[in-house]
Amino acid sequence: MKKIPKFLTDAAVTLFLLAACFILCLLVQTVSGAHALIPAIFILGTFLTALATDGYFYGILSALASVLIFEFVFELPYFSLNFTITDNLVTSIIMIVISCITCTLTTKIKKQDTLKSQSEMEKMRADLLRAVSHDLRTPLTTIYGASSAMLEDGGGLSAAQKQKMLQSIREDAAWLTRMVENLLSITRLDGTNVKIIKTSTVLDEFLDAALIKFHKRYPEQEVAVELPDAFITIQMDALLIEQVVINILENAVCHAKGMSILSLKVSVLSGKAVFEISDNGCGIEKERLKTLFTGYFQTENLPPDSRRSNAGIGLSVCAAIIRAHGGTITARNLESGGALFCFTLNTEETAHEQ
Amino acid sequence: MSSKYKVLIVEDEKNICHLIGALLEADGYQTVPARDFANGKMLYFSHRPDLIILDLGLPDGDGMDLLREIRKDSLVPVIVLSARADESDKVEALDLGANDYVTKPFSSAELMARVRSALRTAARYSGTALSPDGTFTRDDLLIDYGARRVFIDQSEIKLTHTEFDILSYLSRCSGKVVTYSAIIKEIWGYSDSGSVKKLQVNMANMRKKLGAKPGKKNYIENELGIGYRM
Secondary structure, three states, X not given: OOOOOHHHHHHHHHHHHHHHHHXXXXXXXXXXXXXXXXXXXXXXXXXXXXXXXXXXXXXHHHHHHHHHHHHHHHOOOOOOOOOOOHHHHHHHHHHHHHHHHHHHHHHHXXXXXXXXXXXXXXXXXXXXXXXXXXXXXXXXXXXXXXXXXXXXXXXXXXXHHHHHXXXXXXXXXXXXXXXXXXXXXXXXXXXXXXXXXXXXXXHHHHHHHXXXXXXXXXXXXXXXXXXXXXXXXXEEOHHHHHHHHHHHHHHHHHHOOOOOOEEEEEEEEOOEEEEEXXXXXXXXXXXXXXXXXXXXXXXXXXXXXXXXXXXXXXXXXXXXXXXXXXXXXXXXXXXXXXXXXXXXXXXXXXXXXX | OOOOOEEEEEOOOHHHHHHHHHHHHHOOOEEEEEOOXXXXXXXXXXXXXXXXXXXXXXXXXXXXXXXXXXXXXXXXXEEEEEOOOOHXXXXXXXXXXXXXXXXXXXXXXXXXXXXXXXXXXXXXXXXXXXXOOOEEEXXXXXXXXXXXXXXXXXXXXXXXHHHHHHHHHHHHOOOOEEEHHHHHHHHHOOOOOOHHHHXXXXXXXXXXXXXXXOOOOOOOEEEXXXXXXX
């Protein structure tokens, strides 16, 4: 569908509507002879053309064609263009004027619609920016404060204090890094022109790379991995999907209190790879479940320390990434306790060759 | 000390340049900082460094061009610094002959490990090159190039002809990221879009035979969308 240039589909629509009007008028003329209906039918056709096509061009083209057809076929003298008869001239001018105004109005309405959705997007972006800038300030305060304290230290700080400051500088810088990664992903997914670059990725190579990154951040946390034996490839933007896996794993580490087992299982079901990440921690509050993937903007209602986990933005980013890949993402609590995050991606048809 | 390795740092960000310089000097390297393309080129030819750390985004030119000019002149190891999303840049730099890349932001441990590994690879290439019937060992893995046999913990792993060729090529380049296209050219002598999949299938089979577990320390690292590193 997308491969056909827009001007061709527009032209086809215009022609089709003109033809439809023409046939309808012929029917009306021969069956009932209700001559007065004919200009109305043509104006309706022009109106529909303007609605269905881009810009003014096709609407006005349709208006002119309608007038010519009308004069030529349906006005006395039949099968000749005679604009010297005052009636015909006036009817034609009125038709053209009405058609042009309709075109203008429909185009304006369409423009307003896109403006409206654009301004909604702007608003969302502004909200996000506000929330994020607020969140960025705290770690920056720590980094700036701790480093200047150490630089300006006249010997009053103990070695342990300095060590602690350095640690908080590193922790907060790491947090900032992750936040920026998520923000970068959002800008790549922003709006209509999605800039994800999908390449054919081998499942076990992907999991290996993602888990190694995760272990770099959380060396203590074991992840039990279960994956199918077959050679599976998936069309994906590996950096982004890697981020989804890491965000979900990280979410479990930060929030699943009392967790002792964290597992990642991938299975393939009728052309879909199903990624399931589960833990046996405290589960997710019912209230949170509803807005888990969209809830970043409600961070004000959360206890202040939950912000530090990066979870709000992280899970929203996960959902956006998976959606952009045409997959689905869900989260629920397990009966046995703990939470299960599940997302799907389409697998590639693979010809096995050696 | 004249035996000190000399490292040229081409990086326009003042703070990053200082940081890398301090890290290297703390580990006993001698450093030469350059803050732009022109300086980097001049200092390369005047100092003849043992290693170059090269940022690709320079104010007065493309780091990739500098890499090209350096490669025309010598095989000195080059580690490229890159931002996260420039996957295609990484592949291009590696194919142009860069030894490795480090993604910003990096930890000091990570950078220093890459520096040591690049210098090791370079030493092996120049002086003590491996003889064709030599062996390669890494932890409990042993590759006998002459007999074309592979052992883990002294028990033999049966690899196919192609798998062995890939493993032996990767081990000879150990420490270096080898791009898909470089491996394909080495093993099959040609490259087309279908051959990456062929390589990946071979790698998947080999991983199983070598007992690789995702997320654990394996003999071969996956550089997604780029290649492999041993």
